[in-house]
Amino acid sequence: MHAFVARMLSRLVKEPRIDVVFPDGSLESVGQGSTPAVRMRIADRSTELRLALNPELALGEAVMDGRVVIEQGTLYDLLDLLIAGMHRARPEGFGRKLEGLRTALRRFHQHNTPTLARRNVAHHYDLRGDFFRLFLDEDMQYSCAYFARPDMSLAEAQLAKKRHIIAKLALEPGHRVLDIGCGWGGLALTIAGETGAGVTGITLSEEQLAVAQLRAAETGLRAEFRLQDYRAMTGRFDRVVSVGMFEHVGVGYYRDYFRKLAGLLTDDGVALIHSIGRCTPPGATNPFIAKYIFPGGYIPALSEMAAAIEKEGLVITDVEVLRLHYAETLKAWRERFLARRAEVVAMYDERFARMWEFYLAASEASFRHDDLVVFQFQLAKRLDVLPITRGYMERWARPEHLLQEILGSSLRYIRE
Numbered sequence: 535m536h537a538f539v540a541r542m543l544s545r546l547v548k549e550p551r552i553d554v555v556f557p558d559g560s561l562e563s564v565g566q567g568s569t570p571a572v573r574m575r576i577a578d579r580s581t582e583l584r585l586a587l588n589p590e591l592a593l594g595e596a597v598m599d600g601r602v603v604i605e606q607g608t609l610y611d612l613l614d615l616l617i618a619g620m621h622r623a624r625p626e627g628f629g630r631k632l633e634g635l636r637t638a639l640r641r642f643h644q645h646n647t648p649t650l651a652r653r654n655v656a657h658h659y660d661l662r663g664d665f666f667r668l669f670l671d672e673d674m675q676y677s678c679a680y681f682a683r684p685d686m687s688l689a690e691a692q693l694a695k696k697r698h699i700i701a702k703l704a705l706e707p708g709h710r711v712l713d714i715g716c717g718w719g720g721l722a723l724t725i726a727g728e729t730g731a732g733v734t735g736i737t738l739s740e741e742q743l744a745v746a747q748l749r750a751a752e753t754g755l756r757a758e759f760r761l762q763d764y765r766a767m768t769g770r771f772d773r774v775v776s777v778g779m780f781e782h783v784g785v786g787y788y789r790d791y792f793r794k795l796a797g798l799l800t801d802d803g804v805a806l807i808h809s810i811g812r813c814t815p816p817g818a819t820n821p822f823i824a825k826y827i828f829p830g831g832y833i834p835a836l837s838e839m840a841a842a843i844e845k846e847g848l849v850i851t852d853v854e855v856l857r858l859h860y861a862e863t864l865k866a867w868r869e870r871f872l873a874r875r876a877e878v879v880a881m882y883d884e885r886f887a888r889m890w891e892f893y894l895a896a897s898e899a900s901f902r903h904d905d906l907v908v909f910q911f912q913l914a915k916r917l918d919v920l921p922i923t924r925g926y927m928e929r930w931a932r933p934e935h936l937l938q939e940i941l942g943s944s945l946r947y948i949r950e
Contacts, residue, residue, distance in 0.1 A: 538586045539576075540564065546619030552612070555605070557582055565615075572615065573606035594822035594896070598889045610868065610895040617899040646784035646830045648763045652738045654782065654830035659739035663718070665881055669870040674718040674745070677778035677808065678860040678908045688866040691859075696724045699775060701927035702806050702852065702912050704920055705729040709772040712736070712798060714764045715779025719746030719757065726755040731773070736762040765790070770800050780809035780839075781831050785816075788834075788842035796847050796915065804851075804920060805913040810860070811836055813905040820896075827893050836909060843913065851920060852912035860908055864898035 536556050543554065544564040551567035555575040563570065576582050581601040584592035593616075596602035597609065604612060646654065663674075670676055671689040679691035680698050699721070705711070707730030713722045716735025719742075726733045735757065737743050746759040764779075774795055783791045795805055816835045824831065836853075843850055871878070871894055878887045900906050914920065 536560070536562075536582065539582060542586070542589065543616075546622075547615055548619070550615075552615065553606070571607055572604065572612045574612060575603045575605055577601040577603065588821070591821040591825065594826070594889070594892050597892050598826075598885050600884075600888070608895075609891055610899065613892075613895045614899045614902070617896065618903040621904045646782065646787060648765060650830060651763060651782065654828070655738040656740070657829055658827060659717075659737075660741045662881065663741055663745055665878065666718075668874045668877055669867045673720040673724075675720050676717055677863075678810070678856060679863040679866075680856065681859055681862050688863070688870075691863070692720075693724075696721055698927075699777065699806055699808065699910075700725060700729065701929075702910065703773045703775060703804055704926055705731050705773060707731065710734075710770075711773040711775065712767065712769075712771040714767075714774065714776040715782075716742070716746060716759060717778070718742050719749050719759060721775065721777060722746070722757045722759070723749055723753060723755055725775075726757040727753070730756075732756040733758075734771075735759045736764060736767060738763060765794060767794070767798060769798065770803075771798050772800055772803050774798055774803065774805040775808075776806075777808040778810070780807055781833060782828070784830060785832055785834070785838065788838065789845055792842050792846040792848060795913070799915060801915055802919045803915065805848075805911075807839075807909075807911045807913065809834065809839070809909050809911075811839070811855075811907055811909040813855075813907055822896070823893070826889055833906065834909075839909065839911065843911070848913045848915065849917055850911060851914050851917070852910075852924075854910040856908040856910065858901065860906070861898055861901035864894055864901060868894040868898055 536558070539556075540554065540562045543552065543562075547565040549566045550571035551563055551565040551569070553570040553573040554562045554564065555573070556562065557576055557579050565571075576585065576596075578601060581592070581596045585596065585602075593602065666674060666676065671692045673689070673692060675692040675695065678695065679686075679688060680695035681691045682694045686694065703711075705725060709729070709731040711722075711725055711731045711733040713725075713733055713735040716722050716737050717739075719735055722733040722735040725731055733756065735746060737746070737759065738761065740761060743759055743761050750757045750759060780791070799805060810833050812833050812835050814835065816838055819828070819832050840850065868891070871890065875887055875891070878890065912920075920926070
């Protein structure tokens with residue numbers, strides 16, 4: 535397996551150089567350069583075998599278990615090189631067959647019934663709120679920020695993201711808004727506070743619900759939060775927004791999702807769906823992410839989303855592709871996570887900290903090199919419900935110095 539692993543790495547890494555120390559003590563250099571950018575050690579032969587047979591899963595597990603150790607450079611340095619190389623050199627032979635099998639089985643792995651959806655959400659989002667506060671911004675925005683200027687702080691870019699979405703929804707006082715997958719309530723409370731709209735937020739996470747309800751009670755804004763599956767939602771809304779939730783719907787439920795959304799919208803309603811997406815044809819979820827981070831999750835292709843929308847009586851009125859914004863968001867999260875890594879270990883353990891460092895580093899590298907982006911779909915039932923140019927969005931372009939005024943007292947519980 536030694537020669538197979540070395541050959542696989544040499545196919546991916548061209549420059550700079552990576553040194554690999556194998557279990558027998560031998561050293562193999564791949565890539566070019568007088569000195570290595572990264573030096574990694576493989577602890578045992580069983581890890582070497584797993585890396586050869588299923589590297590996309592085995593590398594993350596080996597890092598988690600301390601069986602692959604980075605002795606020079608950082609974990610991000612390694613993953614940045616490998617993921618860039620994987621993008622250049624698509625799988626061949628057994629790797630291509632394995633990828634095809636994962637794609638063929640994806641509907642089985644994303645069989646997100648209401649019961650399974652609740653369990654999958656709990657796996658990730660019901661981690662302790664104190665954990666997420668270690669690396670998110672004050673408003674607990676756990677989705678792609680919008681860096682309108684390259685020098686924006688994470689908090690400023692997350693506020694810009696919310697304003698970008700509000701602008702596309704063309705919100706007015708008195709509008710009834712549904713937030714599907716409302717997280718800890720930050721977007722819903724900003725909508726209610728800035729526009730005078732009434733917002734109903736739904737989530738499947740009990741931890742998120744408790745925080746969102748507390749924030750709503752403290753602010754007195756017109757926002758209520760419920761523990762509810764989108765499929766069980768009733769009523770009609772002038773606006774529907776969903777940020778970072780569509781990735782959990784599952785490919786077998788896309789038409790059901792958009793059919794339900796159409797039923798919840800008034801005839802002159804508008805929806806905004808913000809989702810991670812891929813610029814490549816449909817594929818499968820990375821096995822490490824599926825097993826340890828987002829069970830039941832999937833990053834859709836533009837073609838998959840558009841096809842489902844078209845078949846359920848909705849009109850795509852605007853599409854925006856946010857490139858590299860998520861890479862910058864993840865970079866900020868990763869740096870903040872590493873700065874407080876000792877607290878993560880104390881809160882959980884070393885294996886958990888390694889798992890999350892791997893997830894954040896691999897995700898950032900994927901958004902830089904592997905054609906991952908964010909889609910924002912604006913949807914309606916009729917062509918004439920919004921102005922025919924984007925000028926109506928400009929009134930929400932306010933100076934970033936309003937940040938503290940906007941966030942205000944709704945965040946007092948976090949600071950305390």
